């Protein structure tokens with residue numbers, strides 16, 4: 001169609017150039033968090049911390065090969081972890097999420113260029129907020145799942161009304177951002193299939209393989225990078 005920025009028959013090299021251009025003139029850049037902005041998978045770290053790492057890893061492996069919905073997979077893993085509020089707080093204090101090298105500089109540069117930065121995560125808000133604070137990202141720019149606790153601090157489930165609790169949730173958040181802020185050019189950056197699937201509605205997708213390389217994502221990305229330095233370098237061209 002004529003209003004699409006990507007013509008279906010352009011070469012891979014041209015597609016990459018278009019993606020780079022889109023990144024340089026984006027209104028907003030949205031980052032996945034687990035294995036993108038931070039080095040690890042938040043839910044795996046939480047499971048390990050609660051002593052059920054192996055059981056959850058096994059379940060994640062099963063879920064990735066099957067047709068389980070995101071919400072079901074999350075429900076099942078959390079029903080094994082059953083973390084208390086205290087355990088989550090202790091995880092953040094004792095094992096704070098490790099920022100991927102270069103992310104702080106990249107977010108700073110984007111902010112200097114007046115680009116809005118968002119974190120969109122299938123992980124947990126309490127952990128992602130901690131990451132946002134370190135990066136100077138406002139907390140209302142964080143979209144993630146909310147754990148629920150009883151008054152005594154025991155695990156009580158998660159808020160399943162959040163868009164990030166659904167399959168295709170990241171795309172829903174991007175549509176919502178375009179509507180709320182009037183963004184036209186939104187770039188999604190992430191390591192996983194759910195990040196790739198958010199484009200469209202995202203205008204462009206950049207695959208990130210700095211922590212883990214997912215072959216399918218790598219193959220389908222018009223621009224695939226393994227360090228945030230590559231993105232920072234692209235911004236120097238503005």
Ligand SMILES: [Mg+2]
Pocket residue numbers: 032033034035036190191192
């Ligand atoms: Mg990820």
